[in-house]
Each structure stands twice: as structure tokens, then as C-alpha cells.
Amino acid sequence: MTKVTTYNSLDWKIQPPYLHPAYTSTIKRAPLEPLVALPQTLAEWTGPVYGEEGVRPLDNDLTRNAVVNGQPLGERIMVVGRVLDESGRAIPHALLEIWQANSCGRYRHKSDQHDAPLDPNFSGTGRVLTDKNGEYGFMTIRPGAYPWRNHENAWRPAHIHFSVFGGNFLQRLVTQMYFPGDPLLGLDPIFNGMADEKGRNRLISSYAHDITRPEWALGFRFDIVVCGPRQTPFETKEV
Amino acid sequence: MPGQTPSQTVGPFFGGALIRGGENILVNEQTAGRRILIKGRVLDGDGQPVRDGLVEIWQADGQGFFNHGADPNQAQADKYFGGFGRADTVDDGRFTFKTIKPGTVPGQATPWINVRVFARGMLIHAVTRLYFNDENGNEQDAVLHSVEQNRRHTLIARWEDTADLPTYRFDIRLQGENETVFFNP
Numbered sequence: 001m002t003k004v005t006t007y008n009s010l011d012w013k014i015q016p017p018y019l020h021p022a023y024t025s026t027i028k029r030a031p032l033e034p035l036v037a038l039p040q041t042l043a044e045w046t047g048p049v050y051g052e053e054g055v056r057p058l059d060n061d062l063t064r065n066a067v068v069n070g071q072p073l074g075e076r077i078m079v080v081g082r083v084l085d086e087s088g089r090a091i092p093h094a095l096l097e098i099w100q101a102n103s104c105g106r107y108r109h110k111s112d113q114h115d116a117p118l119d120p121n122f123s124g125t126g127r128v129l130t131d132k133n134g135e136y137g138f139m140t141i142r143p144g145a146y147p148w149r150n151h152e153n154a155w156r157p158a159h160i161h162f163s164v165f166g167g168n169f170l171q172r173l174v175t176q177m178y179f180p181g182d183p184l185l186g187l188d189p190i191f192n193g194m195a196d197e198k199g200r201n202r203l204i205s206s207y208a209h210d211i212t213r214p215e216w217a218l219g220f221r222f223d224i225v226v227c228g229p230r231q232t233p234f235e236t237k238e239v
Numbered sequence: 240m241p242g243q244t245p246s247q248t249v250g251p252f253f254g255g256a257l258i259r260g261g262e263n264i265l266v267n268e269q270t271a272g273r274r275i276l277i278k279g280r281v282l283d284g285d286g287q288p289v290r291d292g293l294v295e296i297w298q299a300d301g302q303g304f305f306n307h308g309a310d311p312n313q314a315q316a317d318k319y320f321g322g323f324g325r326a327d328t329v330d331d332g333r334f335t336f337k338t339i340k341p342g343t344v345p346g347q348a349t350p351w352i353n354v355r356v357f358a359r360g361m362l363i364h365a366v367t368r369l370y371f372n373d374e375n376g377n378e379q380d381a382v383l384h385s386v387e388q389n390r391r392h393t394l395i396a397r398w399e400d401t402a403d404l405p406t407y408r409f410d411i412r413l414q415g416e417n418e419t420v421f422f423n424p
Contacts, residue, residue: 016362025360028284038422046307048323099256125256176247
């Protein structure tokens with residue numbers, strides 16, 4: 001007999017549903033059958049492992065990693081935070097992949113047809129690995145809001161996309177970080193996909209004056225929490 | 240204790256950050272095991288292709304071991320096989336992986352591949368499993384048995400006779416007739 005750690009499932013009181021009609025693209029893409037409970041196995045307790053070799057020196061500085069002929073335009077910001085599990089334990093070597101619009105609200109992507117300028121010195125993509133304390137940080141440009149076609153006069157609040165590889169298959173998360181005080185938050189069906197206000201608030205970064213670099217960049221803090229070990233460990237057959 | 244961070248959609252613009260080329264090929268010349276292709280499409284509730292989705296897979300190596308500290312057999316795992324792959328769904332919602340047929344994980348009845356789907360229009364990913372239609376052990380698999388018989392086929396990739404590498408077809412239907420079985424691990 002071996003003692004194994006099982007993990008909490010997704011918390012469906014906090015997580016958004018598949019079907020959220022106000023976000024119209026969910027209507028034809030939402031699975032409608034109930035999810036089937038899946039007993040966890042080694043295939044769920046393992047996952048891809050990342051190390052420093054997968055991250056290049058400028059990957060965590062979006063203000064410098066795509067420079068062609070000058071600095072990107074916009075407001076420099078520093079984003080820092082920790083990746084934790086639900087027990088509060090830090091997750092070291094979590095890989096974060098980041099992507100965002102430029103300061104004008106335009107992505108460098110062929111499908112983005114918004115009539116706002118591209119920035120030749122800004123790709124809006126980066127990656128960073130958490131350190132042994134689960135901490136990460138990157139420098140970027142504050143993204144702009146942009147229009148989308150979900151409904152009349154729809155605008156996405158400014159946000160940064162995060163892809164997170166925690167310590168195993170169950171700790172995978174893709175989410176978006178928002179900015180405090182954004183008047184568009186209340187109008188956004190993606191942000192409001194979570195019915196629970198407590199959950200929504202977890203996606204809003206906080207202004208962090210201690211992170212703000214004098215004469216250089218504003219600081220924001222955004223912690224990320226992935227599924228943690230279940231409180232009651234139990235014995236199981238050798239797996 | 241901190242609470243879970245909610246998921247948000249991957250949106251349509253993830254390509255520059257998440258698709259870096261080559262991650263749908265999980266093998267190199269030194270990887271041990273039988274090379275296979277996995278080909279499929281992601282389809283919406285109208286049967287229309289999802290052209291801006293992302294499919295990720297996670298699997299054991301050819302002997303059923305994971306290159307990860309939670310696997311007691313990690314020392315024996317193939318160091319030339321990472322086990323993770325991803326592909327964006329492009330023209331007609333198609334994706335392709337080149338990988339190896341996973342071995343059966345010790346203690347399990349049959350091999351499978353964990354699959355996760357992300358897309359614009361999905362506020363949170365969906366998790367499914369890919370089993371193979373040429374594995375006798377499927378009969379003994381508890382998870383397959385936990386699924387209603389008339390939906391079980393959505394989890395089973397079908398071998399196709401092609402001139403190429405052994406190819407398994409696995410379509411993912413997010414909704415509607417023959418909706419793929421999705422799991423809550």
C-alpha cells in the first residue's frame with residue numbers, strides 16, 4: 001500500500017459554467033451533458049515538467065523582447081505574484097505563458113481586425129517560471145481595452161491572458177488578469193461568467209505601490225491558486 | 240486557505256504565446272515505442288469546425304511510465320519522451336499529433352491519453368480521454384464502464400488504414416449529437 005495525494009476537483013461554485021448565454025460563443029461550444037466523475041490516477045497526478053532551459057532571458061520582459069527600433073508605446077507596468085495551491089503551498093517551476101493586446105487594444109494576430117495600430121516593438125507575448133517560493137514577475141505595457149462583436153458596443157476590459165502549468169495535470173489553468181477600478185468589468189460577459197463575486201474578484205489584480213519602480217513603472221500584484229491536495233489523505237492500492 | 244482562481248477563456252488570440260511550433264510532435268529519433276498519428280477535428284454543436292481551439296494531450300511513455308516525480312517508476316521513464324503535446328485547430332478544426340502508443344500504466348487495465356480542450360467560447364477547458372479501439376484491456380477499464388454504453392464510443396479513437404504511420408481518428412464534439420464525454424477529475 002502506498003500513500004498517495006489526491007487533489008481537489010475544480011470548485012464549480014467558483015469556476016465559470018460552460019454555458020453562459022450572455023457570452024454568445026458559449027451557446028454552440030458548451031458541452032451540455034453532465035460531466036462524468038473521473039477517479040484520479042497517476043495520469044492526473046503527473047504533468048509536464050518545465051525548467052529554466054525553456055525560458056529565455058527576455059521572455060519575462062515584454063517591453064524589451066520584441067524591440068525593433070525603439071521602446072513599445074504605452075504605460076510600463078510590472079506584474080508580480082505567486083502561484084499557490086489551495087493549501088497555500090507555493091508551486092515552484094510553474095510555467096506561466098502570457099499574451100495580451102498592446103496599449104491601443106490590438107493583438108499581433110492575423111484574426112484581430114480591430115482598427116487600432118500595431119506596435120512594431122511589442123509582440124504582447126512572454127513566459128516566466130516561478131521560483132522556489134512560487135513567485136513570478138514580468139514587465140509589460142498596460143494593455144488597452146478593445147471592441148468585440150458579442151453584442152452592441154461590446155468592449156473587453158483591459159486584461160492579460162495567463163496560461164499556467166502547475167505541478168500536474170489537475171493544476172492546469174488558463175485565465176485572465178484584470179485591472180482594479182475598470183468600469184468595463186461590470187459590462188463584460190466573460191468576466192461575469194462567474195456568478196460568484198468572490199471568484200470574480202480573484203481575477204482583479206491589485207495596485208502594489210511596493211512593487212512600483214520609481215521613475216519607471218507601476219506595480220500590480222496577481223496571485224494564482226490552482227487545485228490543491230484533498231484534506232484527507234487515504235490509502236490506496238499501489239498505483 | 241486561498242480559493243481557486245477561476246478559469247477564463249483562452250480566446251482567439253493565443254497563438255503567439257501558446258503555439259510555438261513543433262509541440263504537436265512528441266517524439267524524436269531516440270524516443271522508444273511505436274510511432275502513431277492522432278488526427279481529429281473539434282466540432283461545435285452545429286457540427287461546424289472550431290477553427291480557433293487548442294487541444295493538449297498528456298500521456299505515459301511506451302512502457303506506461305511518466306517522466307514526473309509523482310511516478311514511483313520515474314527512473315525507468317523514457318528520458319526522450321516528455322509526454323505533453325498541444326496543437327491548435329486550424330483549417331476545418333483539424334489537429335494532428337505525432338506521438339507513441341502509450342503503454343499501460345501499472346495498475347491500470349488499458350492505455351489512454353488525457354486530453355484537454357480550450358477554445359474561444361469556452362470559459363473553462365474540457366477534459367476527456369482518448370482510448371484506442373485495438374486494445375483488449377478496454378473491456379476491463381473502470382472509467383469506460385462508468386460511461387453510458389451509448390456514449391462510450393466518443394472516447395475511443397479508431398485505427399484507420401492509411402499509407403502513413405498507424406493513424407487513430409479522434410473527433411471531439413463539444414455539443415449536440417454524439418457529444419464527447421467530458422470528465423470532472
